[in-house]
């Protein structure tokens with residue numbers, strides 16, 4: 001039976017560490033402020049934004065909330081981002097994605113001051129990560145590194161296979177794993193012989209958005225399996241891209257859904273808000 005990697009516990013530990021740091025900063029008269037921008041009424045985004053604001057409250061980071069109607073124009077949103085860029089009291093800017101279809105997401109991300117890009121989505125942040133320079137790292141992959149390190153899982157020299165090549169997870173994950181001296185393979189929907197490749201993985205990171213797609217026959221005995229999926233099973237129950245029940249029988253360690261990668265994303269966002277003070 002695999003060891004279950006407890007993302008809820010690890011994220012709570014990280015948030016507690018941040019709470020202590022923020023409180024020490026406050027005593028020096030320094031405050032951290034995150035501006036959270038939500039456009040439209042996507043229910044999932046509303047939940048994410050609410051949870052981000054709750055985490056801010058817990059760690060003592062001030063959050064400013066901008067909830068704009070779905071009819072907001074590109075220009076109006078860009079004006080708000082520019083205003084927040086200029087505001088010295090704002091350390092981090094987060095524009096919740098996805099944005100309504102009439103808005104050019106890339107242009108909005110590019111408009112955010114890279115020094116305030118706590119999501120790590122700006123091309124400057126992505127570029128800095130890929131050449132090993134300081135900058136913000138996308139929260140989910142950064143959280144996965146913390147999950148593994150805090151579970152005493154060795155990364156150096158390990159064979160890491162990533163399924164999924166998104167800008168938010170797959171690509172930055174590959175860069176972070178390289179930084180940890182893992183040997184990295186990125187697979188995706190056009191990959192041939194996927195199973196042969198995943199069966200070579202010491203560490204398998206799954207971010208494909210297909211319910212319970214990875215079954216035990218994709219996994220090497222003793223591998224570490226990280227499930228980034230957030231899906232619903234046939235009964236509407238939350239589950240991941242990994243078939244937990246079969247894979248936990250062959251894996252050495254596995255992250256559950258819920259309670260694995262999910263809680264880490266917000267903890268790392270809080271950490272990025274602290275990093276904003278160093279990058280200011």
Ligand code: GUN
Nearest residue numbers: 094095096097098119139
């Ligand atoms: N939508 C889904 N995940 C994220 C995230 O990490 N940041 C932002 N801004 N939007 C998201």
